[in-house]
Amino acid sequence: MDRLVHPDLKDVSLAAALHALADPVRLEIVSRLVACPCLNASTACTDGTPKSTISNHLNVLRAAGLVETRIEGRERINRLRCVDFDARFPGLLATVLANKA
Amino acid sequence: MDRLVHPDLKDVSLAAALHALADPVRLEIVSRLVACPCLNASTACTDGTPKSTISNHLNVLRAAGLVETRIEGRERINRLRCVDFDARFPGLLATVLANKA
DNA sequence: CGTATAGTTCAATATTCCCGAACTATGGAA
DNA sequence: TTCCATAGTTCGGGAATATTGAACTATACG
Numbered sequence: 001m002d003r004l005v006h007p008d009l010k011d012v013s014l015a016a017a018l019h020a021l022a023d024p025v026r027l028e029i030v031s032r033l034v035a036c037p038c039l040n041a042s043t044a045c046t047d048g049t050p051k052s053t054i055s056n057h058l059n060v061l062r063a064a065g066l067v068e069t070r071i072e073g074r075e076r077i078n079r080l081r082c083v084d085f086d087a088r089f090p091g092l093l094a095t096v097l098a099n100k101a
Numbered sequence: 102m103d104r105l106v107h108p109d110l111k112d113v114s115l116a117a118a119l120h121a122l123a124d125p126v127r128l129e130i131v132s133r134l135v136a137c138p139c140l141n142a143s144t145a146c147t148d149g150t151p152k153s154t155i156s157n158h159l160n161v162l163r164a165a166g167l168v169e170t171r172i173e174g175r176e177r178i179n180r181l182r183c184v185d186f187d188a189r190f191p192g193l194l195a196t197v198l199a200n201k202a
Numbered sequence: 203c204g205t206a207t208a209g210t211t212c213a214a215t216a217t218t219c220c221c222g223a224a225c226t227a228t229g230g231a232a
Numbered sequence: 233t234t235c236c237a238t239a240g241t242t243c244g245g246g247a248a249t250a251t252t253g254a255a256c257t258a259t260a261c262g
Binding site for chain 4: 203204205206207208209210211212213214215216217218219220221222223224225226227228229230231232
């Protein structure tokens with residue numbers, strides 16, 4: 001099992017960041033990560049969305065620098081990279097989350 | 102020629118709004134509309150992007166409630182719906198634009 | 203060991219996007 | 233009016249993305 005890759009935020013474009021957030025399932029995952037800062041993929045699952053789809057969505061979030069994934073036994077714990085993301089895109093995540101409610 | 106349709110902002114989801122902004126060409130169009138509040142499609146054109154593509158991008162922006170288009174002779178004048186959009190998604194457009202620079 | 207759990211990868215399908223070519227419509231000149 | 237240029241839309245096909253079931257890997261536990 002190779003190490004999970006987490007990008008440097010300076011390599012993430014604004015368009016890529018917005019694209020990552022521009023999906024209902026991913027928005028839901030992100031809000032859940034705010035509420036519960038350590039979430040595995042199953043818990044992140046929204047209703048009936050299949051796990052392969054969730055896996056892809058988490059890849060997108062990770063590639064956008066929004067989520068960090070740590071392997072813990074047989075599960076992957078996901079965490080928002082709030083500080084890194086906010087340093088790169090000040091206010092963006094907070095504004096999006098405020099508008100999501 | 103049928104009238105151009107401009108959605109009520111309450112019918113625009115956050116995901117749709119973010120999707121409209123999550124594209125380099127559309128971001129460029131939006132920033133140009135900030136700089137110059139009345140722009141036709143040709144002027145909105147970024148470098149070599151074909152006009153059919155620009156037409157589609159403007160459709161997306163219009164459907165997201167970001168742009169209002171007014172027919173004026175043989176051209177269409179585009180304008181940002183700043184007030185409407187900001188009422189629906191407070192701070193979002195400003196934050197995105199601030200991060201675009 | 204065998205089984206259950208957590209998640210990825212693959213491949214096929216479905217959807218969306220891009221852009222050239224053809225088209226519509228308006229304005230102005232001859 | 234007729235002709236041409238300008239401004240932009242629409243259509244269609246190929247390219248790129250997204251979704252998802254099935255098979256697979258890996259770990260934990262009895």
